[in-house]
Amino acid sequence: VDKVDRQLRFARATSHISDMPELPEVEHAMQQFRAAAVGRTIARVRVLHKALERALPADAQQKLAGRTIRNVERRAKLQLVTLDDGSIIEVHFKMTGDWSFGAATDDIEHRERGRIELSDGTRVSLIDGRAFAVMRLHPPGELALPDLGLEPLSPEFTGAVLRDALAKRTIPIKQALLDQKVVSGLGNIYASEALWEAKISPERVSNKVTAAAADTLVAAIRTVLERAPAGRYYYEGTGETAEATDTAWRVYDREGEPCARCKTKIKRIVQGTRSTFYCAKCQK
DNA sequence: TGTGCCCTGGTA
């Protein structure tokens, strides 16, 4: 855990690295949390920001003390922490959330919004610049997950399934990919990246996506998600390291730069208040 | 189906 924490600190100090946790990052964070917390007992929970306090008020914080962490799982971009009484902590990093690990006696970190102190003297802290991340406590049997589509990396997620989910939608395909009911776990970055990879225009109307294009898109989604390098927390967005390790974004945040396939300048448009980056020449 | 909102650090 110490080693991972050092890696995280290094990653955060490196400005060109994305701080947006998408599915691979959440999966990795979940595994780190699992390794640090399962089998351990919560001594105390501290909430350090009013936004987190709304999600995890004082009575919930108190209920957590003394509970032992039995299991940690991920569903879409949610982390689900099951406790010994069957209650579940639901965690969503939103845009800037992240775990940090250390000793319960450590000083409060920059941007630390909450801290779970464990009875063995360690801690797991929620670091979250924009304070959008939430931790919620659900009593046993009361966790109600939102309506979620299939996991994009599951074998059940096929072109046919995607096309079926898109069949009644008239919104642009890019916006549909962000809808967690269509596919669970894709965020704004990977939606742009997958469409570039599949050579599909982000503006294509969802229900006009052909069977062949849906197959291509599913494969592209897997490609961009699996490009996140194992053993690293962050997907490198831009910069020399990203280029060298083939983890660079192809279009995201690259407005005006040449398309890696055809050298046409990458365009940026806004779809449903979100930025979309794409190549108008090779994405049809 | 579209928009505003929650937030704050980084940038123009």
Place this chain on the structure above:
DNA sequence: TACCAGGGCACA
């Protein structure tokens, strides 16, 4: 110093 980014939900 004002503005912008964005996940997901409430609401129109």
